[in-house]
Amino acid sequence: MVNTDKRRPGTSSSAGAASKPLPVDAPRGRVRTPGLTSRQRAAIWIRRHGIAPYLLLVPATAVIGWLVLWPAIQIGLFSFQNYGLAQISGALPTQWIGFSNYTQVLHDPEFWLSLRISLVFAVVVVPLTLIVGTLVGLLLSRLGKKMATFVSTAALLAWGTPAVSGSVIFAWLTDPDGGIVDWTLSKLPTWLGGGPHWAGFSWENSVLPAYTVLTVLLVWTSYPFVAVTVLAGLRTIPSELAEAARVDGAGPWTSFWKITYPMLKPVFLVLLLLSIIWDFGVFTQPFIITAAPGNRDEFNLGLYEYFRAFTQPAAYGVGSAVAFILTIILLVISVGYVRASVKQGVLR
Amino acid sequence: MTTAHAPAGPRGTRRAGSAAKSLRKALLNLAGLLVALVTLFPVLWMISTAFKPPTEIYSLTPHPIPLHPTLANFAHVLSGSEIGTPYWNFLKNSLFVTVVSVIISSLLALLAAIALGRFRFRFRTIYLIMLLIVQMLPQQALVIALFIDFRPLNLLDSLTGLILVYAAFALPVTIWMLRNFAATVPRELEDAAAIDGAGAWTVFWRILLPLISPGLVATSVFAFIFAYNEFVFALTFIGPDTSKFTLPLFVQYFQGHGSTGTDWGAIMAASTLFTIPVLAFFLIIQRRLASGLVAGAVKG
Numbered sequence: 001m002v003n004t005d006k007r008r009p010g011t012s013s014s015a016g017a018a019s020k021p022l023p024v025d026a027p028r029g030r031v032r033t034p035g036l037t038s039r040q041r042a043a044i045w046i047r048r049h050g051i052a053p054y055l056l057l058v059p060a061t062a063v064i065g066w067l068v069l070w071p072a073i074q075i076g077l078f079s080f081q082n083y084g085l086a087q088i089s090g091a092l093p094t095q096w097i098g099f100s101n102y103t104q105v106l107h108d109p110e111f112w113l114s115l116r117i118s119l120v121f122a123v124v125v126v127p128l129t130l131i132v133g134t135l136v137g138l139l140l141s142r143l144g145k146k147m148a149t150f151v152s153t154a155a156l157l158a159w160g161t162p163a164v165s166g167s168v169i170f171a172w173l174t175d176p177d178g179g180i181v182d183w184t185l186s187k188l189p190t191w192l193g194g195g196p197h198w199a200g201f202s203w204e205n206s207v208l209p210a211y212t213v214l215t216v217l218l219v220w221t222s223y224p225f226v227a228v229t230v231l232a233g234l235r236t237i238p239s240e241l242a243e244a245a246r247v248d249g250a251g252p253w254t255s256f257w258k259i260t261y262p263m264l265k266p267v268f269l270v271l272l273l274l275s276i277i278w279d280f281g282v283f284t285q286p287f288i289i290t291a292a293p294g295n296r297d298e299f300n301l302g303l304y305e306y307f308r309a310f311t312q313p314a315a316y317g318v319g320s321a322v323a324f325i326l327t328i329i330l331l332v333i334s335v336g337y338v339r340a341s342v343k344q345g346v347l348r
Numbered sequence: 349m350t351t352a353h354a355p356a357g358p359r360g361t362r363r364a365g366s367a368a369k370s371l372r373k374a375l376l377n378l379a380g381l382l383v384a385l386v387t388l389f390p391v392l393w394m395i396s397t398a399f400k401p402p403t404e405i406y407s408l409t410p411h412p413i414p415l416h417p418t419l420a421n422f423a424h425v426l427s428g429s430e431i432g433t434p435y436w437n438f439l440k441n442s443l444f445v446t447v448v449s450v451i452i453s454s455l456l457a458l459l460a461a462i463a464l465g466r467f468r469f470r471f472r473t474i475y476l477i478m479l480l481i482v483q484m485l486p487q488q489a490l491v492i493a494l495f496i497d498f499r500p501l502n503l504l505d506s507l508t509g510l511i512l513v514y515a516a517f518a519l520p521v522t523i524w525m526l527r528n529f530a531a532t533v534p535r536e537l538e539d540a541a542a543i544d545g546a547g548a549w550t551v552f553w554r555i556l557l558p559l560i561s562p563g564l565v566a567t568s569v570f571a572f573i574f575a576y577n578e579f580v581f582a583l584t585f586i587g588p589d590t591s592k593f594t595l596p597l598f599v600q601y602f603q604g605h606g607s608t609g610t611d612w613g614a615i616m617a618a619s620t621l622f623t624i625p626v627l628a629f630f631l632i633i634q635r636r637l638a639s640g641l642v643a644g645a646v647k648g
Binding site for chain 1: 477488494580629
């Protein structure tokens with residue numbers, strides 16, 4: 001497609017430019033119109049060769065390349081080097097050491113534990129988030145205007161609460177001394193699972209309770225995004241379809257699985273993949289909930305990687321090996337995400 | 349549900365149907381109320397705790413509303429008696445880093461979005477796919493390489509380093525969202541302006557920019573929230589010198605450094621000071637944000 005916004009190069013900007021005669025070594029332009037400023041000639045050259053989009057992309061690409069893409073490649077390189085404190089300070093040169101960082105990591109039971117924690121966490125949290133989000137989205141579509149605004153405002157506030165704040169709030173809610181969760185559970189009747197043994201229960205000191213807190217925290221922060229997306233998707237479904245199903249005697253369950261779900265399948269696929277990527281790679285919340293007390297056996301893959309790299313003695317090479325594994329896992333899921341997005345027509 | 353048959357049925361059924369309908373409505377509203385309260389509870393509890401004196405915070409029977417509200421927790425974290433510098437220093441750091449990185453990423457994203465939204469060129473599709481994938485790279489992985497790269501450049505323990513990283517990591521999403529807005533500006537407008545003798549620069553200032561600016565607002569909000577909330581890079585780059593802390597580090601500091609156990613009153617006060625501006629901002633721009641969020645979510 002020919003772009004038109006360069007049709008009259010320089011008409012508005014040439015006023016201040018010095019009007020120089022053509023230099024001898026001008027680019028091999030076919031028509032050398034005399035009396036053009038160098039800026040005008042540059043504009044013509046850009047237009048003739050279709051350079052404009054590339055020029056516009058240069059600054060953003062340079063920044064992304066320098067600070068995002070290159071570090072991703074570096075992680076791969078460092079994972080084959082003995083990068084430690086002596087190397088970063090320049091005291092010793094870095095050496096290529098083959099796969100020994102990887103063998104070290106793969107023989108570490110803590111690595112496998114952290115990988116398992118990340119996997120199980122994603123397997124639990126992703127469906128929960130999608131179910132809660134979809135239910136709230138469906139609820140929002142059925143509520144009156146005022147109530148819907150109230151509920152969506154509440155959801156917006158949960159979604160907008162920074163990860164650090166959400167984490168310290170949930171750490172406080174589940175604190176053994178004075179936390180409201182332990183107090184409520186200890187007051188609940190036994191048939192609801194409550195009882196005095198909950199008083200002073202410590203949530204952060206073993207894996208299962210800590211990740212139960214994290215599950216609730218993550219569902220709380222991420223369900224609003226799902227709800228709003230599902231709600232937006234529901235608005236695209238023609239109301240005649242739901243009407244027809246109702247006339248045919250379909251209940252809400254049937255009409256969800258026969259109409260809503262098939263219509264919103266692409267949206268759900270994107271939400272599913274995004275949630276997997278976010279929950280598998282979650283860092284800030286487990287850092288504050290589990291790592292602040294310093295429980296190594298509660299690390300997920302991201303925390304394991306981070307602490308391998310940065311706790312003394314720093315082992316950036318070993319950390320990079322884990323980081324590379326983490327990155328590859330997320331990239332594989334991302335490919336699925338990209339394919340799903342492309343099918344939805346995002347590239348147009 | 350039974351309401352489905354109501355309009356077709358005889359009189360009696362219709363009355364029963366309308367009763368069922370209002371019951372259904374009441375149940376839905378009840379569910380809505382429950383969802384909203386459960387969702388709001390953590391934030392409300394944070395605010396309420398921030399105003400409680402220690403005796404009430406660790407009381408055996410917690411009260412939702414402070415019986416003897418106090419500003420002592422706020423005074424404690426505002427003064428900086430524990431962390432070294434007062435709260436305003438961290439607010440200033442956070443705002444400086446956030447505003448500068450948003451300006452940088454918005455400018456760069458605007459140029460890139462015009463390229464991707466208004467032109468067709470050879471590597472366009474590949475570039476778009478690259479942007480989608482780059483968004484997914486885990487920050488806690490890249491932070492190792494950036495830490496090593498920034499050390500010789502003196503960008504560690506410096507707000508400049510954070511600005512660069514925040515601008516770079518906000519770019520992929522910002523470009524992607526802005527591109528959708530750039531693509532929706534009708535080409536006829538540009539053509540008409542060009543026929544009237546407007547140059548590239550005029551077309552940009554008079555036509556593209558005004559029409560893209562709502563998108564620019566939405567993407568700036570995204571970049572702002574991202575930079576204001578960011579934790580991993582700040583944690584890693586900003587060293588023992590607490591005076592360079594951003595607000596997330598300020599909040600986290602109180603969790604690790606209680607003089608006598610964990611001082612939840614101070615943490616909740618710090619967290620309130622950090623969170624409430626964001627939430628207030630969200631409420632103000634709610635309508636615009638909802639549409640922008642949906643546009644970003646559904647369009648990609």
